Amino acid sequence: MSPHTLEHYTPPPDEGLTLLYADEALLLLDKPSGLLSVPGRGEGFADCLIARAQRQFPDALVVHRLDMATSGILLLARGAAMQRALSLLFAGRAVRKRYVAVVAGHLPGxxxxMLxxxxxxxxxxxxxxxxxxxxPAHTDWRALHYDAANVCSRVELWPHTGRTHxxxxxxxxxxxxxxxxxLYAPSAALAAAPRLLLHASRLQLPHPLSGAPLDIHCPPPF
Incomplete structure:
Protein backbone atom coordinates (compact mmCIF):
# COMPACT_ATOMS: atom_id res chain seq x y z
CA MET A 1 0.00 0.00 0.00
CA SER A 2 1.35 3.43 -0.92
CA PRO A 3 2.50 5.46 2.09
CA HIS A 4 0.88 8.63 0.75
CA THR A 5 -2.69 7.29 0.65
CA LEU A 6 -5.21 8.11 3.38
CA GLU A 7 -6.11 4.52 4.29
CA HIS A 8 -4.10 4.86 7.50
CA TYR A 9 -5.16 8.42 8.40
CA THR A 10 -4.29 8.89 12.06
CA PRO A 11 -4.54 12.60 12.84
CA PRO A 12 -2.58 14.01 15.74
CA PRO A 13 -4.40 14.27 19.07
CA ASP A 14 -6.75 17.23 19.44
CA GLU A 15 -4.97 19.29 22.07
CA GLY A 16 -6.74 22.53 21.21
CA LEU A 17 -6.10 25.13 18.55
CA THR A 18 -2.80 26.96 18.33
CA LEU A 19 -4.05 30.46 17.58
CA LEU A 20 -1.53 32.84 16.07
CA TYR A 21 -4.03 35.67 15.48
CA ALA A 22 -7.79 36.08 15.84
CA ASP A 23 -10.27 38.90 15.34
CA GLU A 24 -13.78 39.41 13.98
CA ALA A 25 -12.64 38.91 10.37
CA LEU A 26 -10.14 36.07 10.34
CA LEU A 27 -8.18 33.42 12.19
CA LEU A 28 -4.58 32.38 11.72
CA LEU A 29 -3.77 28.93 13.10
CA ASP A 30 -0.72 26.67 13.31
CA LYS A 31 -1.78 23.43 11.61
CA PRO A 32 0.10 20.36 12.83
CA SER A 33 1.64 17.94 10.37
CA GLY A 34 -0.57 14.91 9.74
CA LEU A 35 -3.87 16.77 10.04
CA LEU A 36 -6.08 17.39 7.02
CA SER A 37 -7.05 21.01 6.38
CA VAL A 38 -10.57 19.97 5.28
CA PRO A 39 -12.46 16.66 5.56
CA GLY A 40 -11.32 13.83 3.31
CA ARG A 41 -13.65 11.66 1.27
CA GLY A 42 -15.30 8.68 2.88
CA GLU A 43 -15.57 7.53 6.46
CA GLY A 44 -12.81 8.16 8.96
CA PHE A 45 -11.57 11.45 7.50
CA ALA A 46 -13.83 13.95 9.23
CA ASP A 47 -11.22 15.10 11.75
CA CYS A 48 -9.48 18.10 10.23
CA LEU A 49 -8.40 21.61 11.13
CA ILE A 50 -11.56 23.35 9.93
CA ALA A 51 -13.75 20.94 11.95
CA ARG A 52 -11.66 21.55 15.06
CA ALA A 53 -11.74 25.32 14.47
CA GLN A 54 -15.53 25.39 14.00
CA ARG A 55 -16.08 23.87 17.42
CA GLN A 56 -14.61 27.06 18.92
CA PHE A 57 -15.44 29.47 16.09
CA PRO A 58 -18.67 28.28 14.37
CA ASP A 59 -18.36 30.92 11.62
CA ALA A 60 -14.87 29.77 10.53
CA LEU A 61 -14.56 29.02 6.81
CA VAL A 62 -11.73 27.74 4.61
CA VAL A 63 -9.81 30.20 2.43
CA HIS A 64 -6.83 28.06 1.38
CA ARG A 65 -5.31 24.70 2.31
CA LEU A 66 -2.06 23.10 3.36
CA ASP A 67 -1.14 19.53 2.44
CA MET A 68 -1.90 17.06 5.22
CA ALA A 69 1.82 16.47 5.82
CA THR A 70 2.72 20.19 5.84
CA SER A 71 2.59 22.14 9.09
CA GLY A 72 2.28 25.83 9.75
CA ILE A 73 0.15 28.90 9.17
CA LEU A 74 -3.37 28.39 7.86
CA LEU A 75 -5.77 31.29 7.30
CA LEU A 76 -9.50 30.93 8.01
CA ALA A 77 -12.24 33.49 7.40
CA ARG A 78 -14.95 34.50 9.90
CA GLY A 79 -18.11 34.26 7.82
CA ALA A 80 -18.95 34.18 4.12
CA ALA A 81 -18.29 37.88 3.44
CA MET A 82 -14.77 37.64 4.82
CA GLN A 83 -14.22 34.38 2.95
CA ARG A 84 -14.99 36.22 -0.29
CA ALA A 85 -12.79 39.17 0.65
CA LEU A 86 -9.83 36.97 1.58
CA SER A 87 -10.26 34.81 -1.51
CA LEU A 88 -10.00 37.97 -3.61
CA LEU A 89 -6.76 38.88 -1.85
CA PHE A 90 -5.37 35.45 -2.74
CA ALA A 91 -6.59 35.77 -6.33
CA GLY A 92 -4.94 39.19 -6.60
CA ARG A 93 -1.69 37.81 -5.12
CA ALA A 94 -1.88 40.22 -2.21
CA VAL A 95 -1.11 37.37 0.20
CA ARG A 96 2.55 36.44 0.56
CA LYS A 97 3.55 33.08 2.01
CA ARG A 98 6.96 31.87 3.11
CA TYR A 99 7.94 28.31 3.96
CA VAL A 100 10.92 26.64 5.58
CA ALA A 101 12.01 23.21 4.35
CA VAL A 102 14.89 20.81 4.82
CA VAL A 103 16.01 19.28 1.54
CA ALA A 104 18.43 16.56 0.54
CA GLY A 105 21.94 17.52 -0.50
CA HIS A 106 23.95 20.73 -0.51
CA LEU A 107 21.91 23.60 -1.94
CA PRO A 108 23.83 26.90 -1.62
CA GLY A 109 22.85 30.42 -2.61
CA MET A 114 9.89 28.49 -13.26
CA LEU A 115 8.61 25.05 -14.23
CA PRO A 136 2.73 28.08 -14.83
CA ALA A 137 4.41 27.67 -11.45
CA HIS A 138 6.96 30.00 -9.84
CA THR A 139 8.98 29.36 -6.69
CA ASP A 140 11.87 31.40 -5.29
CA TRP A 141 14.27 29.83 -2.82
CA ARG A 142 17.15 30.88 -0.56
CA ALA A 143 19.58 28.70 1.38
CA LEU A 144 19.70 29.17 5.16
CA HIS A 145 22.07 26.49 6.44
CA TYR A 146 23.93 23.42 5.27
CA ASP A 147 24.15 20.41 7.60
CA ALA A 148 27.29 18.67 6.37
CA ALA A 149 26.95 15.79 8.83
CA ASN A 150 23.53 14.82 7.45
CA VAL A 151 24.06 16.16 3.91
CA CYS A 152 20.94 18.30 3.90
CA SER A 153 20.10 21.99 3.55
CA ARG A 154 17.62 24.24 5.30
CA VAL A 155 15.98 26.62 2.83
CA GLU A 156 13.33 29.32 2.63
CA LEU A 157 10.75 28.98 -0.13
CA TRP A 158 8.45 31.63 -1.60
CA PRO A 159 5.68 30.33 -3.85
CA HIS A 160 4.38 33.01 -6.21
CA THR A 161 1.74 30.65 -7.60
CA GLY A 162 -0.40 28.12 -5.77
CA ARG A 163 -0.20 24.87 -7.70
CA THR A 164 -0.89 21.57 -5.98
CA HIS A 165 2.30 20.23 -4.34
CA LEU A 183 5.35 11.42 -2.72
CA TYR A 184 8.47 12.96 -4.19
CA ALA A 185 11.53 11.88 -2.22
CA PRO A 186 13.59 8.77 -3.03
CA SER A 187 13.90 6.18 -0.29
CA ALA A 188 16.94 7.68 1.45
CA ALA A 189 15.45 11.17 1.64
CA LEU A 190 12.10 9.74 2.74
CA ALA A 191 13.72 7.77 5.55
CA ALA A 192 15.78 10.78 6.70
CA ALA A 193 12.86 12.37 8.57
CA PRO A 194 9.78 11.10 10.44
CA ARG A 195 7.55 13.64 8.66
CA LEU A 196 7.58 15.98 5.68
CA LEU A 197 9.99 18.75 6.65
CA LEU A 198 7.95 21.57 5.15
CA HIS A 199 6.42 24.32 7.28
CA ALA A 200 4.46 27.47 6.42
CA SER A 201 6.41 29.91 8.56
CA ARG A 202 5.24 33.40 7.55
CA LEU A 203 2.11 34.94 6.05
CA GLN A 204 1.67 38.58 5.06
CA LEU A 205 -1.55 40.22 3.88
CA PRO A 206 -3.56 43.43 4.16
CA HIS A 207 -6.37 43.10 6.67
CA PRO A 208 -9.64 42.67 4.72
CA LEU A 209 -11.43 45.30 6.85
CA SER A 210 -8.82 47.93 7.71
CA GLY A 211 -6.20 47.35 5.04
CA ALA A 212 -3.54 47.40 7.76
CA PRO A 213 -0.64 45.00 7.07
CA LEU A 214 -0.63 41.71 8.93
CA ASP A 215 2.69 39.87 9.23
CA ILE A 216 2.37 36.56 11.09
CA HIS A 217 5.35 34.35 11.96
CA CYS A 218 5.35 30.73 13.10
CA PRO A 219 8.76 29.05 13.52
CA PRO A 220 9.10 25.46 12.28
CA PRO A 221 9.10 22.64 14.85
CA PHE A 222 12.10 20.98 13.16
Missing part, protein backbone atom coordinates in the same frame (compact mmCIF):
# COMPACT_ATOMS: atom_id res chain seq x y z
CA UNK A 110 19.44 31.33 -3.95
CA UNK A 111 17.44 30.86 -7.10
CA UNK A 112 14.17 30.79 -8.97
CA UNK A 113 12.22 27.82 -10.33
CA UNK A 116 4.98 24.40 -15.22
CA UNK A 117 3.22 21.64 -13.31
CA UNK A 118 0.45 19.23 -14.22
CA UNK A 119 -1.10 16.06 -12.86
CA UNK A 120 0.87 12.84 -13.12
CA UNK A 121 -2.23 10.75 -13.87
CA UNK A 122 -0.69 7.27 -13.58
CA UNK A 123 0.77 8.23 -10.19
CA UNK A 124 -2.00 10.31 -8.64
CA UNK A 125 -1.97 12.46 -6.55
CA UNK A 126 1.56 13.32 -7.70
CA UNK A 127 2.23 16.33 -9.89
CA UNK A 128 4.95 16.50 -12.52
CA UNK A 129 6.80 19.06 -14.57
CA UNK A 130 4.87 19.33 -17.84
CA UNK A 131 6.44 21.77 -20.28
CA UNK A 132 3.65 21.33 -22.82
CA UNK A 133 0.38 21.22 -20.87
CA UNK A 134 1.37 22.21 -17.33
CA UNK A 135 0.16 25.35 -15.57
CA UNK A 166 4.22 23.08 -5.98
CA UNK A 167 7.05 23.33 -3.48
CA UNK A 168 7.44 19.58 -3.19
CA UNK A 169 7.48 19.00 -6.96
CA UNK A 170 9.75 21.96 -7.65
CA UNK A 171 12.35 20.92 -5.09
CA UNK A 172 12.36 17.41 -6.51
CA UNK A 173 12.81 18.84 -10.01
CA UNK A 174 15.73 20.90 -8.71
CA UNK A 175 17.36 17.68 -7.51
CA UNK A 176 16.85 18.43 -3.81
CA UNK A 177 13.65 16.70 -2.61
CA UNK A 178 12.22 17.66 0.76
CA UNK A 179 13.12 15.17 3.47
CA UNK A 180 10.29 12.91 4.62
CA UNK A 181 8.27 13.45 1.45
CA UNK A 182 6.37 10.22 0.75
Missing amino acids: EGRI PLGRDWPNRPRQKVDLLAGK QLRAHMQALGHPILGDS
